[in-house]
Amino acid sequence: MDASKPFTDTTAADTSIGFDYQFYYFFLLLLNLRIGEKIGLEVKDDIHIDLSNGKTIFIQTKHSVQTKADGSIINLTERDKDLWKTLSLWVDVINSQSDKKAFLKNSIFQLITNKSNSANPVLVNIQGVQAEVKSIDDFQTYLDGLIAGTQDADVKKYMENVRALAKTHLSLFLSAFQFDLSEDNLIQKIKDRILEKIHLEEKVQDVYQSLHSALRDKNYLTVKEKEIIEYSFEDFNKHFKSCFKLGLSTKLPIREIQFQIPDDPSQQLFIKQLVDIGDVDSDDKARIAELTTHLLKLFNNLKEWEMTDGLLPSTKKGFDRNSVGLWTNCFRSVYRDVMQRLKSGLDVSTIDDEIKQKALECLDEMRRQTLKIEDTDLDIDLSNGHFYLLTEEKSIGWHYDWEKRY
Structure with missing residues (x-):
């Protein structure tokens, strides 16, 4: 590398932290899994959850390391490539279904990102459709204007793919769309969830480290065996319950504590x-x-x-x-x-x-x-x-x- 060139190429780092962000969000959701549910990593989507009522949650995670002048993470903008690429990807999934209407009625689509929200017009318009204060025609009209003013060829292609979805299907899709912005500090949230399960604050770190190591190893070995990473509540209990025993155990640490022998x-x-x-x-x-x-x-x-x-x-x-x-x-x-x-x-x-x-x-x-x-x-x-x-x-x-x- 040219010594005079500042190290600004963070593509590899961005990709790595993106995978980590996805893993930690999967980790957090795994701790929230309920009886009758199943969660997967890189199977039906970045993450998916099959609910006990027959519905499936499709989850896309997007992490950014880009910051604003004040050091905070950038906003999710109206023409954000991650946003439109995600929506377009889901439209492709919808279009691949033989019964699109039935699929949409049994699906939930979640975008999870650490990017912040500053009244993003796209999300505002989607929320308007969901609250029935805007019609699907209003949304399509808004989208037509957005496409016309977009210069980025890739983003424009993603927008057009969404716009091409049939009106009935687009309405159902927008109704099933959810987003969670500024989702960060996942490690602390995982530890908080562990505390809620074991109620012993002094044991949280031990349980976290044990779960983290076991989950990383299990996922790696599963992929190595060319199998899918998917856990039901029962699977999670079977493979990882021993990690929680560290928190439920009353084993006390033997410490080497300094002391002084009495004078006599x-x-x-x-x-x-x-x-x-x-x-x-x-x-x-x-x-x-x-x-x-x-x-x-x-x-x-x-x-x-x-x-x-x-x-x-x-x-x-x-x-x-x-x-x-x-x-x-x-x-x-x-x-x-x-x-x-x-x-x-x-x-x-x-x-x-x-x-x-x-x-x-x-x-x-x-x-x-x-x-x-x-x-x-x-x-x-x-x-x-x-x-x-x-x-x-x-x-x-x-x-x-x-x-x-x-």
Whole structure:
């Protein structure tokens, strides 16, 4: 390319973004699909929807990157080539039907574009026919004048093709014509639609990315197999429901959150209990720091899940209750014979060494447990951390006499 020539040829870019615009509008409509409907991409039109009442919506999408001086997208003008090419294309489809009247009565024609509207006379006249304030003769007279004043040969050819449609058929065609201008920000609209389906704002991006990737792959593979891209509501549910599970799932993200070890971690209650039963040496700073890390990782993730991911207090209570239940069953099991002997009058202080051994058995069993909160499996460090946290909160203990001691 000549270095002195400014890069103004955007034909390839225009074409690419046009295909993307079509895909994203198809994506949006796919999310709106209802039971009994079917949507297709590049089958009967750019996009089509077969409705449950037997009608078909034919959709043409037109995207422009051209802007006005203020940076906004250009208007859809009276002699806009995209507009007249689209109308002419639909007229060709109508003319190919053996029963044009029946076809028109069961068809809807939609033009979707990001171009803006400034009281386009073509659309104003069509709306006049639809509202029955203008006759089809009025529209034909308007169209005759427009053709006479049009210099662009292609646009004039498209206009003449529309004008040649029989009056009865032209009337039905205009009545079935719909347009949506300034249709833009499709990605955000898709995300808004996903939010309306899953009601979990924090999960929208995950579902969007999963759906986007799956739909792109499915469409590509379908075309590669020389098949048509068409989905019924049931097809969409079958192929893409797993994408929505990301939004409906209560799986919580495990985060690596920065924290600071207390200045004197040996003064933590859970460490004091572990020292007392002989699990940790009071001088083993590295081990004490490691166990404290497990507790803080679990504590900080719980707080983050509550503040960011919508973890309900009732779910947190259930999680605590389950862990306390596991501890209770183990505690009563390892101390069963001790409890019987103490009921017979045995002084607990006389069997302290035995009790410490039992405490270690209970602790070891709990350290083997892998816990789960909602749909999230916790690793062994986080699971251990929950038992340490419950110990710190005085919900559980290890020595038989822990409640009196601490």
